[in-house]
Amino acid sequence: MAIKALTFDVFGTVVDWRTAVIQELRQFGAAKGVDADWAAFTDAWKTTYRPAMDKVNAGQITWINVDKIFRDRLDELLPQYGLADATEEERERLNLSWCRPIAWPDSVAGIRRLKSRYLVSTLSNGNFVWLVNITKHVGLPFDCVLTAENAKAYKPDPRIYRTAIEMLGLSPGEILMVACHNYDLRAAKEQGLSTAFLPRKEHGLEQTFDQEPEDNWDFSVNDLCELAAVLGC
Amino acid sequence: MAIKALTFDVFGTVVDWRTAVIQELRQFGAAKGVDADWAAFTDAWKTTYRPAMDKVNAGQITWINVDKIFRDRLDELLPQYGLADATEEERERLNLSWCRPIAWPDSVAGIRRLKSRYLVSTLSNGNFVWLVNITKHVGLPFDCVLTAENAKAYKPDPRIYRTAIEMLGLSPGEILMVACHNYDLRAAKEQGLSTAFLPRKEHGLEQTFDQEPEDNWDFSVNDLCELAAVLGC
Numbered sequence: 001m002a003i004k005a006l007t008f009d010v011f012g013t014v015v016d017w018r019t020a021v022i023q024e025l026r027q028f029g030a031a032k033g034v035d036a037d038w039a040a041f042t043d044a045w046k047t048t049y050r051p052a053m054d055k056v057n058a059g060q061i062t063w064i065n066v067d068k069i070f071r072d073r074l075d076e077l078l079p080q081y082g083l084a085d086a087t088e089e090e091r092e093r094l095n096l097s098w099c100r101p102i103a104w105p106d107s108v109a110g111i112r113r114l115k116s117r118y119l120v121s122t123l124s125n126g127n128f129v130w131l132v133n134i135t136k137h138v139g140l141p142f143d144c145v146l147t148a149e150n151a152k153a154y155k156p157d158p159r160i161y162r163t164a165i166e167m168l169g170l171s172p173g174e175i176l177m178v179a180c181h182n183y184d185l186r187a188a189k190e191q192g193l194s195t196a197f198l199p200r201k202e203h204g205l206e207q208t209f210d211q212e213p214e215d216n217w218d219f220s221v222n223d224l225c226e227l228a229a230v231l232g233c
Numbered sequence: 234m235a236i237k238a239l240t241f242d243v244f245g246t247v248v249d250w251r252t253a254v255i256q257e258l259r260q261f262g263a264a265k266g267v268d269a270d271w272a273a274f275t276d277a278w279k280t281t282y283r284p285a286m287d288k289v290n291a292g293q294i295t296w297i298n299v300d301k302i303f304r305d306r307l308d309e310l311l312p313q314y315g316l317a318d319a320t321e322e323e324r325e326r327l328n329l330s331w332c333r334p335i336a337w338p339d340s341v342a343g344i345r346r347l348k349s350r351y352l353v354s355t356l357s358n359g360n361f362v363w364l365v366n367i368t369k370h371v372g373l374p375f376d377c378v379l380t381a382e383n384a385k386a387y388k389p390d391p392r393i394y395r396t397a398i399e400m401l402g403l404s405p406g407e408i409l410m411v412a413c414h415n416y417d418l419r420a421a422k423e424q425g426l427s428t429a430f431l432p433r434k435e436h437g438l439e440q441t442f443d444q445e446p447e448d449n450w451d452f453s454v455n456d457l458c459e460l461a462a463v464l465g466c
Contacts, residue, residue, distance in 0.1 A: 047395045119365060119369070121365075126404065128377075128401075128402075129352075129400065129401050129402040129403075130401045132352060132376050132401075133352075134377065135377075136352070136376055143365050143368065143369055143378075144361075144365045144368075144377060144378045145376075145377045145378070147399065150383070156288075167361045167362065167382065168361075168362050168365075169300075169360065169361075169362040170362075185243075212347075224286075
């Protein structure tokens with residue numbers, strides 16, 4: 001089946017969130033006279049947001065956006081790093097550091113090439129407006145933004161992929177899910193989407209997981225420019 | 234209150250749908266050897282789509298997108314114009330003529346300028362993917378697409394404005410609704426949005442209604458480049 005649209009995971013697949021968040025924490029710490037392992041802070045902040053999303057998907061708590069999930073976790077972590085006196089305004093600004101990530105070197109060029117022939121959309125677990133702000137901040141030329149907020153369910157819940165299928169008005173196989181996370185592609189494939197894997201070092205240079213395709217995905221490439229070339233753009 | 238985002242009505246406000254649809258009908262008729270008043274066909278097609286939207290808003294029928302509403306009306310009109318033998322493929326292509334409108338001369342430049350300082354989004358009654366395709370076809374540099382489909386309710390139903398407020402994560406007054414339709418601004422203002430009016434001749438050069446602001450809107454301009462200038466872009 002011919003691909004007509006590409007939906008991209010964003011955190012990790014399109015942008016390097018970790019380097020940017022570590023940098024903002026380091027600057028904030030320096031201004032406060034605090035030195036710490038900001039990479040560990042960042043990893044603790046990111047990796048522990050999954051349980052809250054799982055509770056939403058299971059219906060154990062009503063819908064909350066990731067900005068709230070991240071903010072709650074930030075408030076837990078700050079005292080552990082000697083930053084209990086951070087003001088409300090400082091906390092809000094730190095929380096929005098997730099909206100100021102760095103593009104991987106191939107992301108803007110790759111998506112621009114893909115856009116010339118296909119509809120290109122986000123399909124992220126972030127707030128709708130976070131993703132809009134990330135695309136503006138980074139200069140990502142997406143045609144539209146779709147996120148978990150459109151479905152009120154988080155990846156890998158089937159509802160987010162089904163919402164994308166419905167809103168794009170396409171057959172599932174005409175949509176190519178692009179991600180550096182095998183779990184995301186597994187869930188997309190279960191809903192009939194086509195799949196493209198690429199490896200990223202979003203968790204740092206020592207990252208060993210998600211460096212290889214763990215299934216027979218439709219495409220497996222090294223970066224988004226290679227994907228553009230493979231898809232004739 | 235400071236404006237942070239602009240939401241644009243699209244059909245009429247940003248694009249000239251009528252000239253494009255008339256042209257596509259004329260070409261289709263010529264290929265079939267049929268000559269007719271294609272402007273009258275187009276006007277009958279557009280103006281009669283309101284009742285179906287009102288039924289959706291009133292809960293009398295379940296949610297349907299405008300592509301279905303337009304298609305049903307097209308199927309009624311074709312026999313009246315000697316085109317009963319149009320094939321399924323031809324009807325689908327004609328129905329998608331709404332996705333191939335013409336930009337008003339100031340639209341692309343005006344939105345590009347406004348985008349430099351504000352978040353710029355659609356807020357249209359069209360299908361989500363119709364609006365995505367229109368922005369691609371015309372080259373409109375919107376940051377994101379929001380439509381009635383996000384709210385499962387049509388303008389002027391309050392739910393569509395409330396959905397925009399929620400998804401953009403802003404206070405109502407921080408959002409500026411931009412439209413050439415006084416009814417749209419009236420409904421937006423009732424939900425607390427800021428309002429900007431501009432006149433268009435979307436129904437043809439003889440159009441006399443909606444040429445003046447009918448209320449004390451926050452802004453009243455001649456076109457989108459003037460709006461950009463007024464807003465400091």
